[in-house]
Amino acid sequence: MSTSSIPLSDAATGSQICLDRIEVQGVLRRRLLDLGFVPGNIVEVVQKSPLGDPIAFRVNHTMIALRKEESSLIFGEYVGGDSL
Amino acid sequence: MRTYTIALAGNPNTGKSTLFNTLTGLRQHTGNWAGKTVLMAEGEFTYGKSAFRMIDLPGTYSLYSNSADEEVARDYIIFEQPDVTIVVLDATSLERNLNLALQVLEMTSRVVVCVNLIDEAKKRGVRIDLQMISKRLGVPCVAISARNKIGIDALMEQVEKVASGEISPEPVQIPYSKEIEEKVKELQPIIAQTLGTRFPTRWIALRLLDGDEGLLKSLRERMQEPTVPVKRERIGHEQTICH
Ligand SMILES: Nc1nc2c(ncn2[C@@H]2O[C@H](COP(=O)(O)OP(=O)(O)OP(=O)(O)O)[C@@H](O)[C@H]2O)c(=O)[nH]1
Ligand SMILES: [Mg+2]
Numbered sequence: 317m318s319t320s321s322i323p324l325s326d327a328a329t330g331s332q333i334c335l336d337r338i339e340v341q342g343v344l345r346r347r348l349l350d351l352g353f354v355p356g357n358i359v360e361v362v363q364k365s366p367l368g369d370p371i372a373f374r375v376n377h378t379m380i381a382l383r384k385e386e387s388s389l390i391f392g393e394y395v396g397g398d399s400l
Numbered sequence: 401m402r403t404y405t406i407a408l409a410g411n412p413n414t415g416k417s418t419l420f421n422t423l424t425g426l427r428q429h430t431g432n433w434a435g436k437t438v439l440m441a442e443g444e445f446t447y448g449k450s451a452f453r454m455i456d457l458p459g460t461y462s463l464y465s466n467s468a469d470e471e472v473a474r475d476y477i478i479f480e481q482p483d484v485t486i487v488v489l490d491a492t493s494l495e496r497n498l499n500l501a502l503q504v505l506e507m508t509s510r511v512v513v514c515v516n517l518i519d520e521a522k523k524r525g526v527r528i529d530l531q532m533i534s535k536r537l538g539v540p541c542v543a544i545s546a547r548n549k550i551g552i553d554a555l556m557e558q559v560e561k562v563a564s565g566e567i568s569p570e571p572v573q574i575p576y577s578k579e580i581e582e583k584v585k586e587l588q589p590i591i592a593q594t595l596g597t598r599f600p601t602r603w604i605a606l607r608l609l610d611g612d613e614g615l616l617k618s619l620r621e622r623m624q625e626p627t628v629p630v631k632r633e634r635i636g637h638e639q640t641i642c643h
Contacts (some may be wrong), residue, residue, distance in 0.1 A: 346610075350461050350464070350465065378496065
């Protein structure tokens, strides 16, 4: 596993992350996979709420808000975007 | 005249009911699925030389998250085994829609993929390579506009061919990791022994490895047995199998 992998909850607004693992379990894991949170897919961090939770992500052209509980268990690497 | 049963599956808002209404007209009835508050619509029509009974399944993004809608759609395809399942896709968001298409292709080979809203895709300058989709998925693929009644003849032509057995599609088989494939191989003969071959054993094996309690419950209900022996053979991999 790459060392530059970070949880989505720590990714900067505007950045794009290529996912490498999803550690959420159970039915919610299934739901996230169905929504497009799959290894290899690119997720864009669209917006953070004032308190940083939830965070809105764009995946498969759809906006999805996740709580920190979940986004801290989804990992990937920066691949681009305008935050860096 | 033989009556073929056709199920319409697809994501929400892909035009299933529009297609259903176009084909069945007024010959339709609605009710609830047994024991569920999920709406069921069924209709009849004839097309060419065949008669069809069509079921409009609830729109879902997946068949595995165990919502009531998803259970209805999954159970219908697995237990009622329609002669053809038409998977209706939204031409303007194929990437998201193909998830469900792949799930259905793992359950049954008698599938026709129907790319709807082709008018909208054209308007947005989206070109869709139907031949390539058909080749990659291993099933017929037709573009339609249900609202404008375009492509319905071509769709029904393929549906009738699959229903009558004139075409036997060979859907792409999604390969999983070595570890999962080994477990599937182990489970398949046990499943065939327990349930017979009326169900797709590979698919059942994958669901068991996925720890899909909802499916086990449905299986038990259908078999009208307090427990299905196959449960005991389950291997405790709680990790979800992903496409
Ligand atoms: N432009 C265009 N719109 C369509 C077409 N087919 C259906 N629609 C529209 O898409 C919307 C959804 O259609 P429905 O038939 O209700 O979709 P559905 O798949 O039954 O939706 P659920 O029952 O929620 O799963 C409606 O506003 C339709 O008029 C089409 O071929 N082209
Ligand atoms: Mg509908």
